[in-house]
Amino acid sequence: MAVTTPNATEALLTCQADNLVFYQSVRAYHWMVPGHVFFTLHEQFEQLYTALTASGDEIAERLLTIGATPVLTLSDAVAKATVEEVSPKNWKPDQMVQGTIDGLGKLLESFHNAANVADEAGDRGTVALLEDLIQQFEKRRWMFQAYLGSNPAG
Ligand SMILES: [Fe+2]
Structure with a gap:
């Protein structure tokens, strides 16, 4: 079993919950x-939701690799997530894109937090997974920002 700590496991469970809740928003x-x-x-x-399917699977399987049980139910995911659920009925397209940028921001915060905690625990495998996901989802966030004309690079 990989080296880790209860704190690192808990932070990774939050990542999985955030990933799952955000996935459903993007599907909506x-x-x-x-x-x-x-x-x-x-x-x-x-x-984006196809990428989130893959990242959710990677995180859940990393949890199993380090000896933890992943989040198994939607109600547990909502209870544990830091990302808020959205119900985008009658939303305008730009509002959906802004919701996507905001959701990606919360997901990235969750990934950063878990990477820091895993780093302190010496859990290099989890750090490596999260660093890959951070890079990927930062790029996806940039593209949605560019669509709205709010690219940080101008
Ligand atoms: Fe579809």
């Missing part, structure tokens, strides 16, 4: 996006 954006940008955003949201 995919279904509910209205108007002339439908084809663009419907596709982009699909790409």
